[in-house]
Amino acid sequence: MVTINRAGPVEPHGGSTAGRRPSGRLPWMLVLPALLGLAFLVLPLAGLLVRAPWPTLLERLTEPHVLEALRLSLLCATIATAVCLLLGVPLAWLLARVDFPGRRLVRALVTVPLVLPPVVGGVALLLVLGRRGLIGHSLEASFGITLPFTTVGVIVAEAFVAMPFLVISVEGALRAADQRFEEAAATLGASRWTVFRRVTLPMVMPGVAAGAVLCWARALGEFGATITFAGNFPGTTRTMPLAVYLALETEPEAAIVLSLVLLAVSVVILAGLRDRWVSTP
């Protein structure tokens, strides 16, 4: 039986000793751009806060359609993340640990949903999984299943767009992990599956967690592929970003409120998770 110290494997070059960090003055060459970067990311949020209709905020928040869209968003993003974990972690393992012809091409293909404009991704999904799509056609003919315009369709669209974030993050962690532990386990007689389960996975857990968080956040904000593939109907497919977009057509203030809700919920959840999973003491 092999156990791994969660503080991380010993670095091959014997670089860092735990607990010792460089001290002295912070270099302004790093701090200045860091603060600029932070301001750049946070200022638009401040813009939303300034323009938010605070007096009517509460009554807008408790409107049933807002809660409905929020519930749908959280549900779909979470299930989509679970789907991405189930399929994406093995895919990342395949890319990082198995040498097969065309691996570089496959790695490039994995990032396609990142590059594809989400609306195009949605059309592509329709062409494959739609009622007249390559696979969707037989799905409907044999099982009577149609994905577009259903909540499952939302999950499919979100998983499609978000999975690359997970795969890339987990693959990076796998490549950075020290393979000698896996080799040691294998020499001791562990099968490849056991090695993966007992050695590899615990070792790259922080990478998996970080990837899952990214994946969830991307799924939560997904708009283009969702509205194209799954449509837009309250209660079944209208997630928060779709509600925000529609509100923007008539009531920009309502759109700001909805965006704030989505932001607040995601920030709270992500901040909570980061401390629990991703932090390295």
Place this chain on the structure above:
Amino acid sequence: MAFRRLSRWAVVLPALLALGLTGCGSGEPAGAGVTEVTVFAAASLTGTFTELGKIFEAAHPGTTVRFGFGSSATLAQQIVQGAPADVFAAASPATMKTVTDASLASTPTTFARNRLQIAVPADDPAGVDDLKDLTDPKVKVALCAEQVPCGAAAVKALDAAGLEVTPVTLEQDVKATLTKVELGEVDAALVYTTDVIASGGRVRGIAFPEAGQAINDYPIATLAPAPAGDLARRFVDLVLSQQGRDVLTEAGFEAP
């Protein structure tokens, strides 16, 4: 107004840089002043206005017409937020009102009208013949969301017919609604006559009498701080001229 100036620069600066980098300025005649007119127009005008833009450029050598096509409501918001446009052509009086309320536009003129049709895939899998067929729960229907002009018109038409339709989706604009029909994902949708014609046979249009009670007016106006003031007026004149009307009628619009 500082914001307006800033956003103007945000557009101009990269453009200047691009010109400098490629070193091929578009041969602006010295001292001729403004040679570019920016037109924001509803997505349903994409085909006709692109054609009118070419006619305009041919009639005014050395000028360029730049277009921003999109949802009327989004365009109206962008204009109110300071987008540098000279002309605004909207798909509904309500969206134009957003701009006139902010005192940013001249008095709008209605230049075209658009009527709804039922669009079905070319092979009409659900056998839709009239508006009543859309109430059948087995028929999948796409409508525009009520917040956008085509959705408001759809609600009006269905109300006039006294019918209740449960769509599977409420799309964010008429082109998205049409796409769902073109791909065969829905059996029917309510879109504009012009969209049916523009799809070039991929969908079939069915006219229905209640559409007469939900006709959409398209207003056009020059925008108050139009940097290309005179050119802007001349573009609007072209749209309102007989030549402009011919282009619009051919695409399925009706004369106001």
